[in-house]
Amino acid sequence: MIEYSSQPHYLVAVDCIVFGFDGAHLKILLVKRGIEPEINKWSLMGGFVGANESPDDAANRVLKKMTGLEGVYLEQMQIYGEPKRDPIERTLSVGYFALIDIHKYEAQLNTDYEAEWFLIGERPKLIFDHDQMVADARKKLRYKASLHPILFEMLPKQFTLPQLQNLFEEVNDTKMDTRNFSRKITSTGLLIKLEEKDRSSSKKGAYYFKLDKKKYKAKFQAFLNLIPNLKN
Amino acid sequence: MIEYSSQPHYLVAVDCIVFGFDGAHLKILLVKRGIEPEINKWSLMGGFVGANESPDDAANRVLKKMTGLEGVYLEQMQIYGEPKRDPIERTLSVGYFALIDIHKYEAQLNTDYEAEWFLIGERPKLIFDHDQMVADARKKLRYKASLHPILFEMLPKQFTLPQLQNLFEEVNDTKMDTRNFSRKITSTGLLIKLEEKDRSSSKKGAYYFKLDKKKYKAKFQAFLNLIPNLKN
DNA sequence: AAATTAATTGTCAAAATGACATTTAATTAT
DNA sequence: ATAATTAAATGTCATTTTGACAATTAATTT
Numbered sequence: 001m002i003e004y005s006s007q008p009h010y011l012v013a014v015d016c017i018v019f020g021f022d023g024a025h026l027k028i029l030l031v032k033r034g035i036e037p038e039i040n041k042w043s044l045m046g047g048f049v050g051a052n053e054s055p056d057d058a059a060n061r062v063l064k065k066m067t068g069l070e071g072v073y074l075e076q077m078q079i080y081g082e083p084k085r086d087p088i089e090r091t092l093s094v095g096y097f098a099l100i101d102i103h104k105y106e107a108q109l110n111t112d113y114e115a116e117w118f119l120i121g122e123r124p125k126l127i128f129d130h131d132q133m134v135a136d137a138r139k140k141l142r143y144k145a146s147l148h149p150i151l152f153e154m155l156p157k158q159f160t161l162p163q164l165q166n167l168f169e170e171v172n173d174t175k176m177d178t179r180n181f182s183r184k185i186t187s188t189g190l191l192i193k194l195e196e197k198d199r200s201s202s203k204k205g206a207y208y209f210k211l212d213k214k215k216y217k218a219k220f221q222a223f224l225n226l227i228p229n230l231k232n
Numbered sequence: 233m234i235e236y237s238s239q240p241h242y243l244v245a246v247d248c249i250v251f252g253f254d255g256a257h258l259k260i261l262l263v264k265r266g267i268e269p270e271i272n273k274w275s276l277m278g279g280f281v282g283a284n285e286s287p288d289d290a291a292n293r294v295l296k297k298m299t300g301l302e303g304v305y306l307e308q309m310q311i312y313g314e315p316k317r318d319p320i321e322r323t324l325s326v327g328y329f330a331l332i333d334i335h336k337y338e339a340q341l342n343t344d345y346e347a348e349w350f351l352i353g354e355r356p357k358l359i360f361d362h363d364q365m366v367a368d369a370r371k372k373l374r375y376k377a378s379l380h381p382i383l384f385e386m387l388p389k390q391f392t393l394p395q396l397q398n399l400f401e402e403v404n405d406t407k408m409d410t411r412n413f414s415r416k417i418t419s420t421g422l423l424i425k426l427e428e429k430d431r432s433s434s435k436k437g438a439y440y441f442k443l444d445k446k447k448y449k450a451k452f453q454a455f456l457n458l459i460p461n462l463k464n
Numbered sequence: 465a466a467a468t469t470a471a472t473t474g475t476c477a478a479a480a481t482g483a484c485a486t487t488t489a490a491t492t493a494t
Numbered sequence: 495a496t497a498a499t500t501a502a503a504t505g506t507c508a509t510t511t512t513g514a515c516a517a518t519t520a521a522t523t524t
Contacts, residue, residue: 009241202501434470
């Protein structure tokens with residue numbers, strides 16, 4: 001008969017893949033690891049699950065501690081539990097991906113941790129199985145973003161259509177037709193056009209939009225067809 | 233400074249929500265729990281993650297042990313980690329849902345465990361947070377099945393269109409138009425029509441179909457639009 | 465031979481999609 | 495002042511997909 005007492009116990013951790021968008025490119029936030037082993041190597045933001053918190057609590061705590069941000073969009077991805085994944089001692093890690101507005105982060109930067117944004121394609125090699133986690137997170141981000149409007153979580157309050165399209169293109173590693181993208185995204189009813197223009201990126205300037213938060217909440221679970229089915 | 237040695241250690245378990253389909257209704261496979269606490273209450277199939285196995289390994293082992301089946305469709309759902317979810321000792325559980333062909337199971341039934349199929353709507357109350365897990369699994373099953381052809385995993389080698397439609401309707405808790413369903417499912421190219429008919433459920437008889445496994449693999453990741461967008 | 469039962473199949477109008485290029489609004493250069 | 499430049503914004507059309515809708519077929523039972 002199986003009993004609790006005879007069963008092995010393990011460390012349980014969380015690791016967060018933090019995505020951001022600078023208006024042109026998708027970025028990922030990494031930290032220099034503060035403990036042995038692999039101290040001072042680049043790693044995901046992570047920490048152990050404490051005695052009185054759930055893994056979700058732990059992920060939120062870690063994010064708050066390292067970025068200063070609360071209420072961040074956070075989604076549980078999967079558990080990483082290969083017996084040998086941590087060389088010191090068996091540790092299972094719950095992977096999360098987080099989407100944050102890069103500007104909010106800069107405003108609240110916590111300098112106790114050596115954190116740095118990297119272009120997604122130019123990130124350093126990470127410790128343990130963190131590279132696999134990043135690959136999985138990108139896949140899951142792409143999957144989810146093709147059905148639900150989560151990418152707005154990475155945008156500032158005001159954004160332009162070209163920025164939004166850039167974001168979609170970065171996440172999906174593809175190019176889209178401007179006219180079709182504009183039509184589709186407009187037809188969701190999620191956008192409110194503002195009077196002001198962003199003149200920083202062109203002579204003509206691009207109109208700012210903001211998110212209609214009521215419709216965002218209402219339509220979040222409905223499957224939106226945001227990515228075109230490319231032929232060829 | 234955080235160190236491994238000072239961190240708490242926990243039990244880690246897996247729990248499997250096993251779905252099946254009897255040709256008319258969606259069912260769930262439950263077992264009578266063999267250990268304290270809550271011994272002899274109905275529960276999900278589960279077990280602790282052993283020292284030399286990953287959670288995925290553990291889930292497969294548990295399923296093999298309790299149903300005799302290998303190679304079952306198994307998908308990691310999420311981790312359940314509220315500090316107090318197990319009253320004896322802190323235990324985190326990785327939830328999986330499994331889709332099995334109910335006929336294969338009956339052929340290999342392992343009678344060492346008191347396992348029983350329940351209609352999804354007539355299942356007994358379960359221990360701990362297992363009712364929540366079932367609710368989450370149903371939601372995830374519905375989500376995934378609306379995009380990918382996973383429901384075929386619950387069907388025998390030969391099945392009829394009316395059976396297939398029943399399955400979709402059960403999972404999505406809805407009714408569909410026969411003509412539109414037939415058109416959509418046929419247009420995926422996943423079905424091969426057989427010559428034989430199933431005469432058990434009607435006078436006319438319904439043609440058997442089988443799954444085109446090559447196309448199933450090839451199209452699995454492509455988003456199929458299998459559930460209609462109901463108006464009203 | 466008629467009634468019954470469930471399976472199978474077709475049409476049509478509306479909506480969504482994908483492919484495609486020109487015009488517009490502003491600044492910068494001549 | 496005018497022309498050149500740059501990126502933003504916008505429209506059309508043919509094709510495909512969708513959703514709503516009911517009659518016919520193949521067999522058994524009465």
